[in-house]
Amino acid sequence: MYVATKGGERAIGAAHAWLAEERRGDTSLPEIEVAQVEQQLGLAVDRVMAEGSCHDRGLAALAVKQARGDLIEAAFLLRAYRTTLPRFGASAPLDTGAMHIRRRISATYKDLPGGQVLGPTFDYTHRLLDFRLAAAGMTPETAPEAEPDGTATPRVTELLAQEGLMQREAPSEVEPGDLTREPLSFPADRPVRLQALARGDEGFLLGLGYSTQRGYGNAHPFVGEIRVGDVAVCLTPPELGFEIEIGDIGVTECQMVNQFHGSRTEPPQFTRGYGLVFGHGERKAMAMALVDRALRAEEMGEEATAPAQQAEFVLYHCDNVEATGFVEHLKLPHYVDFQSELENVRAMRASAETAREAAE
């Protein structure tokens, strides 16, 4: 006699235990510490902070460890934690002009105030597997340090704007929307779009940004500037009534300079694509800046035909926690629906068969 499969609860418990075992791996090897992840897999931690939209290196490192290195899973863990946190206020806009810079490059000027600062970058490394890293215990030589020259590092886009060549962003006193509190609706304004992109999946944005360079969208981008470093977060607590600095966070900012041919009312000038992400994430910041500019097509009176220019398409699909959920939910049982399809297809085949026999 047939007995239906039971024991869901026991199976789940056993699966979790097995997962924990797999996570730990070979117990004859030392367990990886969260602090090691945070220090030595820093870029993974940065990506998880960006896509998890929570700036906390320790928690992000814990999430990476718990997720066994699955960075989307880690971002999901961080988000689910973040959403339970109380909100005690909104900070003032970050002043990236006053960033404590670790890296700053411009592709549009050979030299400029503040100079080009290469910083810790893979850019000019030769991608040869370094077998010295396979042997633990090597401490790198101390990197040479230059004396800070004390000059300010103004943003490239600001230098252009002073000449009237860069379109200024319209300042707004309106509080930006909060995607984690209010659902997306269309038309989505730029603060909301940027918010979605900043949380968006690096791979998805990379592909979209790349497509704008290959003719899917009308992009003529230059990297005006990429800067990486720490910026102060300032807040005005209502009980104090004046602004205080509550700490520093690491961010990467990319400002892309794009051509704009002008319109009936505006002379030709450059326009901006903007990217900002938590931590050190140049690829994501650059892709974000490309996509941000592409999404401004309508506002610029440009034809919007490419995928990267379709706000609904981009914003509804860039969130990897949402995307992974819906793609992966296909593995949940669907046998009730499948059964109805089975009966449906059987019935249609039967009537097709009857019709064929009648015709013969």
Place this chain on the structure above:
Amino acid sequence: MTPPLLSARGLELRFGRIAALDGVDLDIWPGEVVAIVGESGSGKTTLLRVLSGLMPPDAGEVVFDGQDVLGMSEAARRRLMRTDWGFVHQNPRDGLRMGVSAGGNIGERLMAVGARHYGGIRAQASEWLARVEIDPSRIDALPRTFSGGMQQRLQIARTLVTHPRLVFMDEPTGGLDVSVQARLLDLIRALVAELGLAVLLVTHDIAAARLLAHRILVMRHGRVVEQGLTDRVLDDPQHPYTQLLVASVLAA
């Protein structure tokens, strides 16, 4: 005398420095076919879009059967569009659902006004295919398997199936071969007479206007420079621009 079905007064619309509509007045009575002729850029397509509520003018008013077209809600305008009005686009792809069968294309308007009997919808679709000279056995075929002329006839069937009172036609024979054009014009003329439709026809083709229209409006630079009964305007044009238009036809 019966009031006009559609009446427009003082329509103004500017694109920057260009006047697309410059003080246009227009009336169309039930059962009347009015052609708006002029070169491309004369404002005739803009006029059609404004009259059908697709584009708001800077000034002026449009009244259909006592209703203010420009002031009506989107819902009311869409209702008009699927009941009393029809729109035949120059490119049949703009007026058809290319992924839906010929029968489904014709049936859509019937279903939109409440038809819920599949057999009845199908019978009407068959009948209309025959009326526009498409073999009813093609009822389940997709429009993309049709020739350009057939697609245009299908679009006309889809539009007329609910017996609208006013049909807007934007260059309905544009983009078709001359021989196909003639056949289509004959078909439109027969259907319009049979159904007693009012038609507002935009065309740069003077021959089409002569064949179909009772009355002609000649547009240039957003103004109506001459209007009157078709024979009068074409045989005895008063305005120099009309004379040029007519002459170019004669030369052709």
Place this chain on the structure above:
Amino acid sequence: MTAPESGYNFAYLDESTKRMIRRAILKGVAIPGHQVPFGSREMPLPYGWGTGGIQVTASILGPADVLKVIDQGADDTTNAVSIRAFFRRVAGVATTERTAEATVIQTRHRIPERPLTENQILVYQVPMPEPLFRLEARVAETRRMHALADYGLMHVRLYEDVARHGRIATSYNYPVMVNGRYLMSPSPIPAFDNPKMHRMPALQLFGAGREKRIYAVPPWTEVRSLDFDDHPFRPIRAPQSCALCGSQESYLDEVLTDDRGGRIFVCSDTDWCAERQAAREAAE
């Protein structure tokens, strides 16, 4: 009853979030079938696993409620087990597998066979709340279509089904018209279950977490499956009877028993089936 997890509010969500969700629910009840956007939260379960249903359940649950969770009609499917355990953990409410005993039933893909009462609430997990999404992907455009009750496209789709297949080929997630006004997705329940929605005494709530929409069908509301007069809606089930309880009315799952075409059919609603088996044993 296990004690609720410490450190979290009752039923996990904070009270202001629950109030926000309850406002969306009330709006949904006031406009039957209309999709109300809401500030869906990121839940500790993945999108697609029922985050919308979980948020709705969390917002309406009280300490005295008795919760039943089913997936594919069954209480013992892994996801149903997991969601039930979640609420036991964060709300400490009583749970049951008996349809008759539950005050709140969260479901994925089925409506229980036993008719529900006015004292019960049925919460559906919804993956895609938009019934028109396969015909029109742009959300802004589908919202406009709902606002204008412009549903010609959906009827064209049904026409095409009949023209091509001789029948309406939709077998689940079969679109319904609610209260004669809004076209609504019933969530991916089999079309077999659609008639149960019509004038159901229980309140029906629908939560789509990833898509951030809530909608509702108040008790006793008219819910019609779209069809043609001459091709009426037909609920489909496998024409067999349940191998366990013998039911010829319930919706059946097909179970493959070997790789030579062997198969049996059993009730998808495990509680319904168990009750019938118990009744039969008692009679013997």
